Amino acid sequence: MTSHDNDAFKPIATVDLAIFSLSPAGLSVLLVRRANAPFSGDWALPGGWIHIDEDADLEAAARRVLKEKTGVETPYLEQLQTTGSRTRDPRGWSISIVYIALLSADDVAERQGGMAAEAEWRLIEGEGVGCPIAFDHAALLKEALGRIRSKVEYSSLPGHLLPVHFTLSELQSVYETLLSRKLDKSAFRKRMAEADFLEPVEGEMRRASNRPAQVFRLKDTRSLALFNRTI
Amino acid sequence: MTSHDNDAFKPIATVDLAIFSLSPAGLSVLLVRRANAPFSGDWALPGGWIHIDEDADLEAAARRVLKEKTGVETPYLEQLQTTGSRTRDPRGWSISIVYIALLSADDVAERQGGMAAEAEWRLIEGEGVGCPIAFDHAALLKEALGRIRSKVEYSSLPGHLLPVHFTLSELQSVYETLLSRKLDKSAFRKRMAEADFLEPVEGEMRRASNRPAQVFRLKDTRSLALFNRTI
DNA sequence: TAACTTAGTTGAATATTTACACTAAGACTC
DNA sequence: GAGTCTTAGTGTAAATATTCAACTAAGTTA
Numbered sequence: 001m002t003s004h005d006n007d008a009f010k011p012i013a014t015v016d017l018a019i020f021s022l023s024p025a026g027l028s029v030l031l032v033r034r035a036n037a038p039f040s041g042d043w044a045l046p047g048g049w050i051h052i053d054e055d056a057d058l059e060a061a062a063r064r065v066l067k068e069k070t071g072v073e074t075p076y077l078e079q080l081q082t083t084g085s086r087t088r089d090p091r092g093w094s095i096s097i098v099y100i101a102l103l104s105a106d107d108v109a110e111r112q113g114g115m116a117a118e119a120e121w122r123l124i125e126g127e128g129v130g131c132p133i134a135f136d137h138a139a140l141l142k143e144a145l146g147r148i149r150s151k152v153e154y155s156s157l158p159g160h161l162l163p164v165h166f167t168l169s170e171l172q173s174v175y176e177t178l179l180s181r182k183l184d185k186s187a188f189r190k191r192m193a194e195a196d197f198l199e200p201v202e203g204e205m206r207r208a209s210n211r212p213a214q215v216f217r218l219k220d221t222r223s224l225a226l227f228n229r230t231i
Numbered sequence: 232m233t234s235h236d237n238d239a240f241k242p243i244a245t246v247d248l249a250i251f252s253l254s255p256a257g258l259s260v261l262l263v264r265r266a267n268a269p270f271s272g273d274w275a276l277p278g279g280w281i282h283i284d285e286d287a288d289l290e291a292a293a294r295r296v297l298k299e300k301t302g303v304e305t306p307y308l309e310q311l312q313t314t315g316s317r318t319r320d321p322r323g324w325s326i327s328i329v330y331i332a333l334l335s336a337d338d339v340a341e342r343q344g345g346m347a348a349e350a351e352w353r354l355i356e357g358e359g360v361g362c363p364i365a366f367d368h369a370a371l372l373k374e375a376l377g378r379i380r381s382k383v384e385y386s387s388l389p390g391h392l393l394p395v396h397f398t399l400s401e402l403q404s405v406y407e408t409l410l411s412r413k414l415d416k417s418a419f420r421k422r423m424a425e426a427d428f429l430e431p432v433e434g435e436m437r438r439a440s441n442r443p444a445q446v447f448r449l450k451d452t453r454s455l456a457l458f459n460r461t462i
Numbered sequence: 463t464a465a466c467t468t469a470g471t472t473g474a475a476t477a478t479t480t481a482c483a484c485t486a487a488g489a490c491t492c
Numbered sequence: 493g494a495g496t497c498t499t500a501g502t503g504t505a506a507a508t509a510t511t512c513a514a515c516t517a518a519g520t521t522a
Contacts, residue, residue, distance in 0.1 A: 208498085209497080
């Protein structure tokens with residue numbers, strides 16, 4: 001056994017979340033205002049210590065933090081990456097395991113009450129938000145955005161940001177928002193059919209002052225479907 | 232501040248590596264025999280505690296472990312994933328940050344002396360090696376293999392397992408080994424040209440009892456090139 | 463010099479993608 | 493209720509990419 005078994009030599013370990021949702025103006029991320037030092041009063045990604053007496057594993061810790069901040073229990077959740085260094089936290093050598101969560105528009109609408117008071121949705125602009133962020137969270141957020149934008153190209157990711165029920169046109173519109181480019185309707189529908197992650201909600205049609213549209217939902221709200229090719 | 236600032240509530244944190252190389256029979260992974268409890272005498276992925284007094288960040292810790300076990304300093308290195316749970320280590324709540332390293336055949340050949348005595352290359356068969364492995368390392372190895380086999384489809388990954396100098400036929404052969412299927416020569420060369428991660432070594436030809444072949448090397452040994460389409 | 467082996471290229475048949483036009487089905491206007 | 497408007501959803505021709513296999517190239521070996 002080495003001296004590194006000693007607690008005094010252990011790094012600090014936190015779980016941090018990049019929680020995304022769609023607001024009318026575009027993709028948004030949930031930030032919280034820090035109550036304590038360091039960076040007291042600054043905005044940060046929601047996160048917290050791993051509670052070794054309470055959390056069974058890392059994903060459970062992430063889900064606990066998510067529940068505390070948003071009230072939502074079953075979003076799409078994936079591990080992004082882990083950063084750790086001597087300098088990223090003034091309190092000492094620290095590790096952050098970063099998760100990405102995608103909230104459906106229904107969750108955001110219904111759980112306004114469950115949201116932590118100090119939490120706020122911030123619109124994504126380019127590679128981040130328009131304000132300074134604590135720790136290295138700006139870099140983590142940038143990584144998360146990179147992962148999301150990459151996965152939009154070849155996965156069903158945008159479907160997890162919509163309400164439970166949506167039309168193909170609405171889904172295409174989310175892809176276009178996240179990609180910042182227009183897609184061809186016929187090619188888009190072909191991809192969706194191939195990827196086979198949607199199911200029509202029988203008899204449900206979206207009605208407006210035009211031809212009604214078939215309503216769909218995700219076959220699986222907990223995992224992504226991957227395309228053979230990019231969209 | 233909460234009680235979780237206390238060292239007694241910190242999880243254990245280690246960095247573990249899945250270090251791969253090509254042996255004549257195929258892809259191999261480096262395993263070490265554990266000297267101490269728990270799992271004393273069992274094979275495991277090489278790894279170690281984070282040394283908060285010595286390692287600047289996580290990647291530095293991974294490079295330190297790699298150097299200790301293989302003597303190699305500049306391989307391809309990427310973070311795979313982080314696991315953490317109450318039960319994966321009998322000593323307590325433990326986190327493992329897992330890295331994948333790819334060693335070029337030159338590194339393996341030259342550094343036989345630098346290899347740790349208790350380390351051994353084990354041939355990959357299917358989803359792992361043919362022997363039991365300590366902790367949850369069998370699951371971690373399986374994840375690493377999944378990542379590698381996935382990336383072979385759309386990246387220059389196999390190039391990092393070859394010697395510094397190689398021919399296109401040799402590179403194609405590594406792709407075929409890792410994919411367990413034959414590829415079309417002309418399509419393969421088209422992909423390599425598009426991806427633009429190789430440069431010819433001027434004047435260098437591989438000579439045998441047939442037409443000589445142009446020798447190539449990677450433009451960048453530290454990062455992967457990604458293809459537009461699968462291979 | 464002919465046979466052999468692997469390197470590297472070419473091209474025709476086939477499949478996929480792209481761009482865009484077309485038809486479908488409702489509401490709204492008059 | 494006929495015509496217009498809007499968005500849903502489909503069809504298609506031209507362009508592009510893939511596949512498969514044959515071909516030429518350049519050396520060694522007998």
